[in-house]
Amino acid sequence: MDYFDIFISILGSAVRLSIPLLFTALAGLFSERAGIFDIGLEGKMLASAFAAACVAYWTGNAWFGLLGGIGVSIVFSFVHGFASITNRGNQIVSGVALNFVAAGLTIVLGQAWFRQGGRTGQVPPEGRFSSIVLPGADMMRDVPIIGPLYANVISGNNILTYIAFLMVPISWWVLYRTRFGLRLRAVGENPGAVDTAGISVAWMRYRSLIVAGFLCGFAGTYLSIAQSAAFINNMSAGKGYIALAALIFAKWKPVPVMLACLLFGFLDAFANFMQGKSLPLIGEVPVQIFQALPYILTCVLLAGFIGTARPPKAGGVPYTKER
C-alpha cells in the first residue's frame, strides 16, 4: 500500500496548499460578481500576511494576527474601491498598483521594523494557528482507507482550514439566498437595474469589496501564521493570480471555485512530490509543467474548449449614469 500512503500524503498537502487559494478565490468571487475586477488579490494577500505576522509577533495572539490581516486587507480594498468606484479609474491599473505597493511596502516596513532583510520576527507558537487533531483520529488511523484519509487529510489541519471550507457553503448561501447576494449579483450584471431600483451602486460595490478584503485577510493570515511562522519576502508568490485563474476556471461559482482550488492545490502538491523523481515509462517529468498547468488549463477554458465561461457582464466597467 505504498502508493496509497503517498497518495494520502499528497492529498493532505494538496488541501493545505489550496487553502490560501480558496480564501482568495472566494474573495475574488465577491468582488468580480459585483462587477469589480480584482487583479490586486495578490497584493491584498501579501499585505495581510505581513500584517498578520506583525500583529501576532507583537501580541503573541493568533486571533489578533488574523484581525490585523483582515484589517489591512480591507484597507487595500477601500483604496481599490476609491480608485475604481468613486473615481471611476481603471480597475486593472488600480489592482496592478496595489500589487506593487504591497510588494514594496511589506519589505520596506519589515526591514525598518525587524531588520531581517524583509522577514518579520519568528512568531511564537501561541501567535500561530496550529493543527487540530480531530477526535478519534488516532483510533481511526488503522481502519483501512478511511482511517488514513481521516487522520491525515481531514484531521490535523488548523482552524483556518476548516473555516475556509465552511466559507464555501456560506458564500453560496450569501450569494444566492440573501438580499445582499441578489443585489450584489445584479450590480455585476446590470448596475443600471440596481440604480433604478433605488439602490446605491457605489455602496453595493464597496460592500462587496469589503467582503473580498475580509476573505483575503484570512488567506494572508494563513500564509504567514498558520502555514509558516513568520512573514517572508513575497511569500504569496503568485498565489493571488492562481486564485484568479481558479475563479475563472470555476466560472465564477462558489462550489466549483472550491473544486478548482483543490485541483490547483493538488497540482502544486504533486509537483513538489515529483521534484527529482521519475515516472515509470515516461521518465523524469519537468516540475515546471505542473507549475504552469493551472494557467494552461485556464487558458484552454477561456478559449471555449471546455464549456464557456461567461464573466459578469458589467465587470471592469465603472458605472456612470447615462445621459
Add this chain to the structure above:
Amino acid sequence: MSTASVPLPAWINYGLIPLLNLILAFFFSGLVVWAIGESPFEALQLLLVGALGRGEGIGFTLFYTTSFIFTGLSVAVAIHAGLFNIGSEGQAYLGGLGAALVALAMDSYVPWYVTMPFAVIGAALFGAACAAIPAWLQAKRGSHIVITTIMFNFIVSSLMNYVLVRLLIVPGKMAPETRTFLPGGQLPKLDWLIAMFGGKIGAAPFNFSFLIALVMCFLVWVLIWRTKLGYEMRTLGISPTAASYAGIRYSRIVMITMLISGGLAGMMALNPVMGASARLQIEFVGGAGFVGIAVSLMGRNHPAGIILAALLFGILYQGGAELSFDMPGITRDMIVVIQGMVILFAGALEYMLRPSIVRLYQQLTGK
C-alpha cells in the same frame, strides 16, 4: 452634468494634471519614508544625486530607462488598439531567449554589429510569439486579453525556468544561466555618449540598445499617427463598431497589434541580456514589463511622453538603489512602493483631481 465633459486646455490635461498626480504619489511615498523614521527630503536628495549626480549614475539611469522605453511602447501600442497587454513581462522574458539563442549561435563567428540585427529580430520574434496565443484567443475566441496575458506571464516563467535549468545551463555550474557571450554577442557600451557630456560611464551597463529604443519610439510614432495601419488601430481602439463599419477587420488588427506589442516587449531583452550581463539569466526582466504599464499611462501612450516617463522610472530605479546604500533604513524595495504609488495616482486615480481643477479653471477664466 458632471465636470467630465468640460474641455480643458492641453497644458492642463497633459502637463498640470499628470504633474500633480506625480506630486501626490511622491507625497505618499514620502510619508512612508517619514514613517520609518527617515527624512523624506534627504531621501529625495540622495535619490536624485544617486541617479544623476555622476556619469556612472546617469549611465545606470539610462540603462533602466532603455528597458522601460521598450516595455512602455509595448503597452502603449496595444492600448491604442483598445487592448490591455499586461503580458509584456512574459513577452520580454521569452524575447530574452530569442536574443540569447542568436548571440550563442553567432558570437564566435561575427562582430557584434552583424549579430545585432539578427538578435533584434530574434528577440522581437520570440516576444511576438508569446503574445500570439493571447492575441489569437482574443481575436477568435473572445477570451479577455488581460487574463490570458497574465496567465502567459506565468506559463512563460515556468517554461524559461525549464529551459534555463535543464537545457541552457552550463554543465557543472549551479546558476541557471547560459554561458557568457563573446564580444560578438554583446552590445557595446555607449561610453562615448556619456563622455560627450563630460561624464565617465564607469561600470554602468548603458549600451547600444538605448539607440534602438529611440529608433523604436520614432517608428511607433510613425506607425500610430502616420500610417493607415495605425489609423485602423486607433479606430478599433476607440470604436469597434465604427471599425467594423469602415471595413477594418477586428481579428487582423488584434493579431497585428499584439504581435507588434509583444515584439517591442521582446526587444527589451536586448538591453539586460546582450547589453549588460552578456548572458541569459533567470528572472532577468525583474518587473520591467509591469513598469511599462506605468510608463505608458504616465506618458499618455505617446512615444515622447513614454521617453520622459521611462526616464523618471529610470531615475527611481537607479536613485533607489543608491539610496539603499546611503540610508540603510530604506531598502531598495522603496522604489517598488513609489512605483505602485505612481501607478495608483497617475493611472487608477488619474481623474481624481480633474473635477476640482475644472471648477478652479472655470472660476479663474470666469466661465
Add this chain to the structure above:
Amino acid sequence: MSLDSPKDPAIELVGIDKKFGTVHANKNINLTVAKGSIHGIIGENGAGKSTLMSILYGFYQADHGEIRISGKPVTIRDSQAAIAAGIGMVHQHFMLVENFTVLENVMLGAEGGQLLAKGVASARKELKRLEDDYGLEVDPDAVIEELPVGSQQRVEILKALYRGADILILDEPTGVLTPPEADHLFKVLRVLRDQGKTIILITHKLREIMAITDTVSVMRRGEMVATRKTAETTVEELAELMVGRRVLLRVEKGAAHPGAVLMSVRNLTVKDSRGVTMVDDVSFDVRAGEIVGIAGVAGNGQSELLEAIAGIRKPSSGEILIHGKPVAGVDPAGLRDLGLAHIPEDRHHMGLVLKFEEYENSVLGYHRDAKYGRGPLLDLDAMRKDAEEKIAKYDIRPPNPRLRTANFSGGNQQKIVVAREIERDPKMLIIGQPTRGVDIGAIEFIHKRIIEMRDAGKAVLLVSVELDEIRSLSDRILVMFAGKIVGEKSSEAGEQTLGLMMAGIAA
C-alpha cells in the same frame, strides 16, 4: 397653458430648469398631469423629454423648480425617493438583469427582508394578483434573456407596480415592440388608467399619441410649448408644434429615370446575435437612378438588412448581388471598392469616431485610398485639404478640420458622414435614418443631396422610420414588417395604406 388645470393633479412640475454645461435641456417647464389619465409628452429627439422625466425619477436634479405629487411638494434626490413617492419608470433600454428570473428582477430593491426566502412567497402572490388585475401575464420563473422583448417590457411594468407605483412613466415604449405587442401594451395601459393609475407616455410618434392619450404636451428645444386635449387636436397641429413651423414634407424632385439593376437582394435571411431571425427571405432590386425606400416600424429588420448589404453583418442564407455578381464574404472595404457607399443609421457608433478630429473622420472607410497617402503611410496634408474642401462644399460648421468630431452639432456631424460617402462618387448608396437628430436646415440639405445622387444615376436604398421622409424621397416604397417585405407601393401611396402595412395588417 391652454388647458384648464385639472382639479385633481397627480403631478405638477413648476418652473423646472436644467442645464448640462452649455446645453439648456429644460427651460422653465410647467406641467400638470391629472390623476387617472394618460398624458402624452411628444417632441423630437433632443427636445428634452427624457431629461424632464429623468428629473422626475431622481436621476438628475433640476437646477430650479418644484415637483408636487398629489399637491404636496417633494424633493426627489434619487430613484429611491421617486419610488417612495409612488413613481415608477419603464426605461427605453430596459433596466433588467438578463440572467435573472422575472421574479428576481421584480424583487430587486424590494426584497422584503434580509433573506430572500421570506419575500419570495409574497412576491409570487403579488405577481399573480397584478397579472389578474391588469392582464400582465408572464412566467415568474422565466429567465429574462429568454423572453421576447414585449414580455421583458411587461416585467418592467410589473416591477413598477410591484413597488406600488401610482404614476407610471414610459419612455418611448413602442420603439422596440412589434405592432401586436404595442397593441397589447396599449390595452394594458388603458386597464391601468381605468383602475386609477396615472400614466405619462413619452414618444415622438404622433400616431401613438392620438391612439391612446387623453391629453398631450409638446416639447421643443427644451421648452414646453403647448398642452392640448387629445380629442381636440390634430396630427397636423401637433407636428407643427413639434418642429416650430409647417413641416416641409415635399421635396422638389423630377421624375425618376431608372436604368439597369445595380444592386439586388435575393432570398436574404439575417439573424441577430441572439439567433433570432430579423430579416426573413427578402428579395428586391435597386436600379440606377431610383430611390427605393424601405418603410417600417423600428426593429422590423431594417437595421439588420442594411448592415447585411453593407457587409457588416453576415447573412445566414440568400445572397446580395452587386452588378449582378454575388458578394458573399466581401467585407465593407471590398464593397466600397465596388462602388457601394453607406450612410449608417447610427453616426455616433458607426459613422464616426467621435474622439477623432474632423479630418480623420472624413476619410473613415476610405483611408486606404491612394489619394490619402502612398503605400502604408497616411498623407495628413492631403487628408486635411480634402476635409476642408468638403467642409466648404457642405457648409459644415465650425469650418475646422482639426476640431474633435464630438464637438460638432448633430446636423453637422451627419453632414460630415454624408459628405464623405457622397463625395467619393459611389455607384450605389445605402442610407439609414439620414436625418435622425438633425435640425431642419440640415434635413433639407441632406434630402437635396440624396435626390441629386438619384438624378446623377446612382442606385439609392433608403431606410427610415420617418414615414414622411420615405414618402417624400422614394420613387418606390417597400414596406417591411417582422423581417419580411410585405408589399411594394409607389410614392403616391397614402399614409394610411402604408401605415396599415407597417402594422402588419394589410399587404
